[in-house]
Amino acid sequence: MATRPLAPDTNGAQARTLARRARTRKFSRGFLTYALMILLAAFFIFPVVVMLVASVKPERLVTDDLDSIYAFVPREFTLENYSCPNYKEADSSCSENPGVFQRMPFGRFMFNSVLITASIVLLGLIVNSMAAYALARLRWRGRALVLGLIVTLIIIPFEAIAVPLLLLVNNLPWFDGSTSWVNSYHVQIIPFIADAFSIFLFYQFFIGIPRDYDEAAKIDGAGGFAVYWRIILPLSRPVFATVAILQALTHWGDFLWPLMVTQGFEYRPLQVAMQEFFGQAPRQWGDIMAFASMVTVPVLIVFLMFQEWFVKSVASSGVKG
Numbered sequence: 001m002a003t004r005p006l007a008p009d010t011n012g013a014q015a016r017t018l019a020r021r022a023r024t025r026k027f028s029r030g031f032l033t034y035a036l037m038i039l040l041a042a043f044f045i046f047p048v049v050v051m052l053v054a055s056v057k058p059e060r061l062v063t064d065d066l067d068s069i070y071a072f073v074p075r076e077f078t079l080e081n082y083s084c085p086n087y088k089e090a091d092s093s094c095s096e097n098p099g100v101f102q103r104m105p106f107g108r109f110m111f112n113s114v115l116i117t118a119s120i121v122l123l124g125l126i127v128n129s130m131a132a133y134a135l136a137r138l139r140w141r142g143r144a145l146v147l148g149l150i151v152t153l154i155i156i157p158f159e160a161i162a163v164p165l166l167l168l169v170n171n172l173p174w175f176d177g178s179t180s181w182v183n184s185y186h187v188q189i190i191p192f193i194a195d196a197f198s199i200f201l202f203y204q205f206f207i208g209i210p211r212d213y214d215e216a217a218k219i220d221g222a223g224g225f226a227v228y229w230r231i232i233l234p235l236s237r238p239v240f241a242t243v244a245i246l247q248a249l250t251h252w253g254d255f256l257w258p259l260m261v262t263q264g265f266e267y268r269p270l271q272v273a274m275q276e277f278f279g280q281a282p283r284q285w286g287d288i289m290a291f292a293s294m295v296t297v298p299v300l301i302v303f304l305m306f307q308e309w310f311v312k313s314v315a316s317s318g319v320k321g
Contacts, residue, residue: 053071
């Protein structure tokens with residue numbers, strides 16, 4: 001009996017072809033995605049690279065190298081833009097370029113920025129979280145009205161209240177007997193501790209925590225503050241990280257208010273000092289790049305150290321609300 005020839009496995013061949021095409025499309029999409037990401041990363045990072053390279057080059061090469069590859073690679077390395085202690089000596093190589101640390105008290109400005117930002121963030125976490133706890137977990141008359149006012153304050157820009165706030169703090173007394181807060185640390189800290197947006201973020205997170213925890217703690221004899229301290233705070237680490245990061249980024253770059261309420265070098269932060277440094281004569285671009293590098297690099301280091309928290313904070317703030 002004659003045997004019939006086997007039919008070709010067309011279904012299997014078609015499946016393999018479709019799988020191969022799917023893999024090709026997936027690879028192409030991945031390649032294009034990563035190529036676009038690399039291109040965008042290079043576009044955004046090249047100004048930082050140019051700034052860092054220019055800060056370690058002699059002043060005469062800073063502008064000359066901008067139209068060549070040496071804008072990204074220093075052909076001569078020097079730290080005279082940062083500091084040159086012997087710049088007044090006749091045989092000094094940087095006799096005409098004293099450096100940032102000789103031209104301005106950079107250390108003082110850095111201390112001011114760190115102190116002001118850290119104080120606002122730390123005190124704000126306590127004050128804003130306690131205010132949000134009272135709104136989210138306690139029942140009292142006028143709570144809805146206060147919550148509505150806080151939401152309303154979020155949409156009011158700071159520029160709208162800057163001048164009235166300046167007039168207010170200019171006439172407030174302080175513990176040392178002064179009759180004005182102007183030109184001090186506390187005028188840059190106290191007005192920004194309570195923040196409507198931070199309170200709202202805390203509130204949104206707190207109302208999502210089950211009240212069963214509160215009831216169980218109260219049965220064990222815990223009071224209102226004990227519930228906040230022992231129950232709410234340990235469960236709210238993501239929103240605390242979110243608020244801390246957002247507030248730190250906001251107040252590290254403050255410019256308008258410090259410019260309005262401070263005079264001289266004693267209390268001014270880095271951002272105002274950068275503007276003053278840029279306006280000094282003679283304008284040395286190497287020194288300006290060095291100053292900008294010392295302002296930018298700490299922020300980049302903090303970002304790289306806490307990159308995971310940055311991503312989580314963005315995700316958390318996007319989900320809540």
